Structures are given as structure tokens and as C-alpha cells.
Amino acid sequence: xxxxxxxxxxxxxxxxxxxxxxxxxxxxxxxxxxxxxxxxxxxxxxxxxxxxxxxxxxxxxxxxxxxxxxxxxxxxxxxxxxxxxxxxxxxxxxxxxxxxxxxxxxxxxxxxxxxxxxxxxxxxxxxxxxxxxxxxxxxxxxxxxxxxxxxxxxxxxxxxxxxxxxxxxxxxxxxxxxxxxxxxxxxxxxxxxxxxxxxxxxxxxxxxxxxxxxxxxxxxxxxxxxx
Amino acid sequence: xxxxxxxxxxxxxxxxxxxxxxxxxxxxxxxxxxxxxxxxxxxxxxxxxxxxxxxxxxxxxxxxxxxxxxxxxxxxxxxxxxxxxxxxxxxxxxxxxxxxxxxxxxxxxxxxxxxxxxxxxxxxxxxxxxxxxxxxxxxxxxxxxxxxxxxxxxxxxxxxxxxxxxxxxxxxxxxxxxxxxxxxxxxxxxxxxxxxxxxxxxxxxxxxxxxxxxxxxxxxxxxxxxxxxxxxxxxxxxxxxxxxxxxxxxxxxxxxxxxxxxxxxxxxxxxxxxxx
Numbered sequence: 290x291x292x293x294x295x296x297x298x299x300x301x302x303x304x305x306x307x308x309x310x311x312x313x314x315x316x317x318x319x320x321x322x323x324x325x326x327x328x329x330x331x332x333x334x335x336x337x338x339x340x341x342x343x344x345x346x347x348x349x350x351x352x353x354x355x356x357x358x359x360x361x362x363x364x365x366x367x368x369x370x371x372x373x374x375x376x377x378x379x380x381x382x383x384x385x386x387x388x389x390x391x392x393x394x395x396x397x398x399x400x401x402x403x404x405x406x407x408x409x410x411x412x413x414x415x416x417x418x419x420x421x422x423x424x425x426x427x428x429x430x431x432x433x434x435x436x437x438x439x440x441x442x443x444x445x446x447x448x449x450x451x452x453x454x455x456x457x458x459x460x461x462x463x464x465x466x467x468x469x470x471x472x473x474x475x476x477x478x479x480x481x482x483x484x485x486x487x488x489x490x491x492x493x494x495x496x497x498x499x500x501x502x503x504x505x506x507x508x509x510x511x512x513x514x515x516x
Numbered sequence: 517x518x519x520x521x522x523x524x525x526x527x528x529x530x531x532x533x534x535x536x537x538x539x540x541x542x543x544x545x546x547x548x549x550x551x552x553x554x555x556x557x558x559x560x561x562x563x564x565x566x567x568x569x570x571x572x573x574x575x576x577x578x579x580x581x582x583x584x585x586x587x588x589x590x591x592x593x594x595x596x597x598x599x600x601x602x603x604x605x606x607x608x609x610x611x612x613x614x615x616x617x618x619x620x621x622x623x624x625x626x627x628x629x630x631x632x633x634x635x636x637x638x639x640x641x642x643x644x645x646x647x648x649x650x651x652x653x654x655x656x657x658x659x660x661x662x663x664x665x666x667x668x669x670x671x672x673x674x675x676x677x678x679x680x681x682x683x684x685x686x687x688x689x690x691x692x693x694x695x696x697x698x699x700x701x702x703x704x705x706x707x708x709x710x711x712x713x714x715x716x717x718x719x720x721x722x723x724x725x726x727x728x729x730x731x732x733x734x735x736x737x738x739x740x741x742x743x744x745x746x747x748x749x750x751x752x753x754x755x756x757x758x759x760x761x762x763x764x765x766x767x768x769x770x771x772x773x774x775x776x777x778x779x780x781x782x783x784x785x786x787x788x789x790x791x792x
Binding site for chain 1: 518519520521524538539540541542543544545546558559582585586587589591618619620621622623624625655657667668690691693694696697698699751752753754755756758
């Protein structure tokens with residue numbers, strides 16, 4: 290067993306099972322080599338690196354994976370709703386998608402970021418996001434497109450998140466209903482909203498996004514697990 | 517020294533001093549063996565995992581417990597009236613100090629809460645078994661006063677029973693706690709005085725409230741508890757207790773918030789700035 294310290298990009302290329310790499314520029318507590326790949330651990334939980342996403346409405350946004358995870362940035366700001374979306378095909382139902390991200394999000398209207406369902410044929414969205422809408426909020430929102438919010442389906446004040454080191458978000462399609470959950474410990478989830486899986490749209494894609502609205506915004510996705 | 521990884525439930529029962537176990541489904545950064553037990557470390561702080569069997573239910577209702585991941589996760593179902601679901605245990609002889617860390621998961625319901633202090637809460641505190649009275653420090657989402665707006669709050673609350681409407685001995689807005697990975701709670705009982713603290717770093721605590729032991733209680737509390745309260749007809753709530761420690765009374769130190777440190781500011785909105 291070897292213990293090393295360095296950048297994420299500089300993690301050993303030929304490790305042995307049991308090796309540990311402490312990071313100097315990342316978001317994970319450490320990496321543990323399981324014999325086949327590096328496990329990414331944070332606060333006692335095994336996190337899963339995001340898959341390869343495709344863009345929807347990229348605009349001036351960009352992504353980086355230099356430090357691990359996927360960092361999504363739109364430095365320009367948009368002065369209107371412009372969801373910068375990273376999406377992938379949804380798993381077969383029933384499924385859950387659990388994600389954790391680290392937002393760099395100012396308290397200004399209407400900056401959002403979070404997880405979403407998407408219907409590819411229409412471009413419609415259902416988002417579960419953290420953001421600011423007159424107050425810090427968690428919202429479930431219906432969109433006709435990345436630039437056209439339609440209806441606030443549910444809203445919760447976000448102050449209650451303050452005492453967890455990392456909030457986990459979960460999308461679920463059980464084949465009948467589309468559900469939205471969150472968790473303070475990453476293991477036990479509380480449902481926030483549910484609707485029929487064909488209500489307004491039928492999702493065949495899932496993803497994550499930022500909506501920079503009138504301000505620059507950055508967020509880093511550090512965990513994306515489909516089950 | 518051996519390093520291994522896996523689920524919390526599968527941590528090695530045989531281990532040597534210096535061994536490290538990296539959990540994949542728990543709340544602590546890692547476990548380190550001292551030769552006889554696994555030490556649970558979180559952000560450089562040694563936690564003491566709660567032992568669920570030491571607690572008993574008070575007003576359980578439909579609440580349930582999960583311990584598979586190491587801590588004690590309590591889930592409480594919707595309730596159209598106020599209900600504190602408690603896990604309580606006998607308090608030690610005074611003087612004593614209880615320190616705890618909890619991870620709440622309850623939604624901040626905006627617009628669906630009446631002006632009767634509906635909402636959610638969680639925390640730790642004292643119970644007097646003879647009268648059922650409770651006094652606690654914790655977090656909740658609710659209003660300050662009838663008709664008030666609703667906020668995340670750090671509160672000292674007192675209840676004549678787990679189903680009674682509580683009164684706030686202290687209200688403090690909780691937004692200033694956001695930059696700590698976890699907010700630590702502490703209560704002390706000297707035998708004559710009950711005192712309530714919180715901390716942004718787990719080492720240095722700030723006192724927020726104190727009173728004589730019989731100021732609220734008829735005689736004195738004889739139990740300690742942690743709780744999840746639900747007063748919401750539409751959503752369940754959860755809370756995970758990851759640390760429950762009863763060491764010697766601690767010396768309290770006041771920590772001023774600065775850039776780059778964990779804030780332990782008394783979050784009273786107007787009176788303590790985020791930059792000290």
C-alpha cells in the first residue's frame with residue numbers, strides 16, 4: 290500500500306490495490322484504489338463520478354473536469370433564463386438518479402442550479418433546484434424549454450439545509466410517478482414532490498444544470514449515480 | 517497498518533492500532549483503530565456514534581429508526597398537529613455536558629404553514645420524566661410570533677409535553693450557519709444551571725442561553741434526548757444523529773467569525789455580522 294499526495298490530475302497512473310491518494314486541488318477527501326479504479330470518498334461515502342453528458346443550450350457555458358467531478362460555468366451571465374444543461378439518456382424505469390453538487394451561487398433572482406428530467410422530443414423540463422427566488426429556495430419547476438419556465442410546482446425555503454455538509458438530490462421514475470427527493474446525509478431521503486410520469490411530459494433524459502440568469506454562476510457536480 | 521474500504525456494517529471486527537477503514541455508506545470521513553475500537557473521525561473531530569439501544573421512545577407515533585449506516589436516522593411521518601418524536605435516555609449525575617451533531621433533512625415549507633408555528637425541528641435537550649417537560653436547543657423551520665414570516669432558526673424551545681405548543685426561550689436566525697460543514701449542539705447541567713451552546717467547528721462553543729435548573733422544570737431534568745418534530749400535514753421529515761458524547765464539562769470559548777474559519781456567530785440577524 291502506498292500513500293501519495295498531489296493534484297487530482299497527478300494521481301498515480303499505475304496504482305496498486307489499497308493505495309491512497311490525498312488531493313491538493315479537489316473536492317473529495319481522498320481517493321482509494323480498489324484494484325480496478327479509484328474510489329472517490331467524501332464524508333464517509335463512496336461517490337460516483339459523472340458520466341459523459343451532452344449539452345443542451347450551451348451558449349457561453351463551459352465545463353471542466355480538471356479537479357475531478359464536472360464543473361459547469363457560465364461566466365457571462367445571461368440577463369434572462371438560460372438553463373445550461375448537461376444531459377444523458379434516462380435509465381429504464383424504475384430508476385433513481387442521485388446527485389450531489391457544490392454550487393457557487395449568489396443570492397440573487399433567479400439563479401438556479403440542480404437536477405432535471407427532460408423530454409427530448411419537446412425539450413420540456415422538470416427541475417429540482419436550489420436557488421434564489423425572493424428568498425433562498427428549493428423548487429420543483431416545470432419548463433417548456435431551457436429559457437421558458439412555466440410553473441412552480443413546489444417551493445421550500447432552503448435555510449433548513451444549513452447543517453448538512455453536503456445535500457444530495459434524487460430524481461425517481463418508478464414507472465408510474467415522477468418523484469423529487471433530497472437528503473441531508475446522502476443515505477436517507479425525504480420526498481419533496483410527486484406527479485404522474487406523463488404529466489406535462491414524459492422524460493427520457495436526465496441531467497443537471499445551472500441557470501445563471503443575470504449573474505455568472507459556477508457549480509461542480511461531484512456525484513451522479515443511476516440505479 | 518492496514519487500510520480497507522467497504523460498508524459501515526462490514527467494518528473489520530478484528531483490527532490493530534493504526535488501521536484505517538474507509539466507509540462507503542456512512543457519515544464519517546474515516547475510521548481509525550486505536551487497537552480496541554474504531555475511532556470515528558469527521559473533519560478532524562472524533563465523533564462518538566450514538567448507541568441506539570441506550571435510548572427509549574417517547575411519543576413515537578409512526579416514527580422509525582435506521583442504524584445500518586452507523587448513526588441513528590429517525591424518520592417521522594406527516595402530522596397535522598405538533599408532535600416531537602423523542603429518543604430519550606437517563607441523564608448521568610451532574611455536572612455533565614452533552615455534545616451532539618445532527619444532519620437534518622426536512623423541507624422548509626413556505627406558503628403552506630399557518631401562523632401557529634407549524635414546521636419542522638430537531639435538536640437535543642433535557643426532559644423531566646415526572647412531568648414530561650422538555651427544554652431543548654436545535655434547528656427548526658417556522659415563524660417567530662403569530663403571522664410572522666418563516667425562517668430557518670436556531671432555537672432554544674421549551675414544551676410541557678411532546679404534543680404541546682412550544683415557547684421560544686431564544687430565537688436566532690440560522691442563515692449564518694451555512695459555512696460550517698455541520699453545526700454542533702451542546703447542553704450542560706451543573707446541577708443548578710442549564711446552559712445551551714452551539715459551535716461551527718465542534719471545538720469552540722458559544723453560549724446562547726442559560727437558566728436555573730428549576731426555572732422551567734418543576735424540579736430538575738433527569739433525562740436527555742434527541743428529537744425530530746413534525747407539524748406538517750404534507751411532508752415527512754428526517755434527522756441523522758452522528759455524534760452523542762457525554763464527557764466532562766467543557767470550557768467554553770467564544771469564536772469570532774472570519775474569512776476562512778467556521779462561523780460560530782450567534783445568528784440573531786441584526787446584532788452579529790458575518791465578519792465579526
